[in-house]
Amino acid sequence: MTETSPQIQSSPPPQGEQFQETVPLTAEHLLINRRPEPAGGWRRLVWQLSGGRIIPAESAAELERRTLIAQAQTPVASGHHRIAVMSLKGGVGKTTTTVALGNTLASLRGDRVIAIDANPDRGTLGIKVKSETAATIRTMLAEAPHILRYADARAFTSQSPARLEVLASDTDPAVSEAFNAEDYRTVAGLIERYYSICITDCGTGLLHGAMGATLELADQIVLVSLVAVDGASSAAATLDWLTAHGHADLVKNAIVVLNAVEPKSDVDVELLERHFGSRCRAVIRVPYDPHLKEGAEVDLVRLRPTTRGAYLRLAAAAGQAFGQRQDRSR
DSSP states (O other): OOOOOOOOOOOOOOTTOOOOOOSOOSHHHHOGGGSOOOOSHHHHHHHHHTTTSOOOOOOHHHHHHHHHHHHHTOOOTTSOEEEEEEOSSSSSSHHHHHHHHHHHHHHHOSSOEEEEEEOSSOOOGGGGSOOOOSOOHHHHHHTGGGOOSHHHHHTTOEEOTTSOEEEOOOOOGGGTTOSOHHHHHHHHHHHHHHOSEEEEEEOSSSOSTTHHHHHHHOSEEEEEEESSHHHHHHHHHHHHHHHHTTOHHHHHTOEEEEEOOSSOOOSOHHHHHHHHHTTSSEEEEEOOOHHHHTOSOOOGGGSOHHHHHHHHHHHHHHHTTTTSOOOTTO
16 A cells, blocks of 8 residues: 655634735845945935945936936847948048947947948048058958958957947048949848947938949948938938938938037027937937047047036937847848
8 A cells, every 4th residue: 555645734724814015136136245236426425425225216318318328238149249330421430420320339249340431432430539450341252251250350440438349441532433232232241240239320312333232231320420411311312212222121210310519500490300200210310529520549438427417328229229120131
């Protein structure tokens, strides 16, 4: 005769009572020393005077900043994400936007972020960071069969203090149009192996050699416009062209950057924001900043707080698309 063990049953909670976990049992919530210390202002003063025992509640601005940073830090679900920064005309701050966005993302993330110059003419991306090499995107193309690891790719790039790597184009105008669609596909394939995010500084216009491949491979676009009548008209025409040529999805998911290159303007920026906001996913205003006006290396530390905040919003808007799994068979 087999003897069976008595069954032990847990008693149900008393009638009318139900256990409910209201606080996640994580280190951040349970350990006092894990709570984030205030970054500055009166909250940090109270925290310091109390010996770290009192942590005043975060302000709405601080909560927003933490949310934006979290969005910019979104993991790249597909393993690699391509952002094309473009404009129909020059002089609108396209290259500056490329570097500022890249610097912001690289400073907040732990993975590798690179910006590449796909301008068929003489590109200026290389002068936006301190040069560490004379190599260019054409040099990388020539050595493509020998690039077998990250260290090989790193030899062709320069790195900013924020950890953004830049692959510059040739500064010799005589090589204009040498960078075509097939060249871009080759470089994009190499970059995909070693970097999580690639930001492409496109040439002006829509019909040059590399542009077709850039749009074909892009996961999202950033369209840069001046806060000016002609700049806004050009940006709207660009969206029309993209929609008419099979890129409606890129338009719907696009981010429009409204660049103020002068301290004051009579243009109705709110009207521009509403127009592009009705056509695209996000619109980011970037205020005038004397540091950007210099046209030299872009240093986040030297930007005004409002400008850094604008680029953080841009990085967060871009990061919202990182969690999508893109078709990497393109």
